[in-house]
Amino acid sequence: MKRKIILAITFIGMTVAFNSCEILGSCKICRQVTYNVGGGVISEGPETEYCDAALIAIEGKDDIFVGNTRISWECR
Numbered sequence: 001m002k003r004k005i006i007l008a009i010t011f012i013g014m015t016v017a018f019n020s021c022e023i024l025g026s027c028k029i030c031r032q033v034t035y036n037v038g039g040g041v042i043s044e045g046p047e048t049e050y051c052d053a054a055l056i057a058i059e060g061k062d063d064i065f066v067g068n069t070r071i072s073w074e075c076r
Contacts (some may be wrong), residue, residue: 027051031060037068041052049074 032045050058055075063072 026055028055028059028075030055030073033072033074035070035072037065037070042069 026067027049029047029049034042034044036042058073059075061073063070065071
């Protein structure tokens with residue numbers, strides 16, 4: 001009986017550890033925003049949570065300029 005309880009607790013602990021970004025503390029919610037060169041917002045993408053390597057990749061991207069528009073990522 002003890003063995004089953006220990007296995008259950010271990011399984012639950014591992015499930016929480018591997019599925020949650022919040023435990024690691026390196027997650028942010030980001031969205032892609034398109035601006036007019038004059039400064040006005042043209043469109044905003046949906047907010048999505050990014051963690052670890054995906055977050056580093058998003059934050060490392062430079063702004064993209066296409067004609068009179070600027071596309072950038074904003075994270076909070």
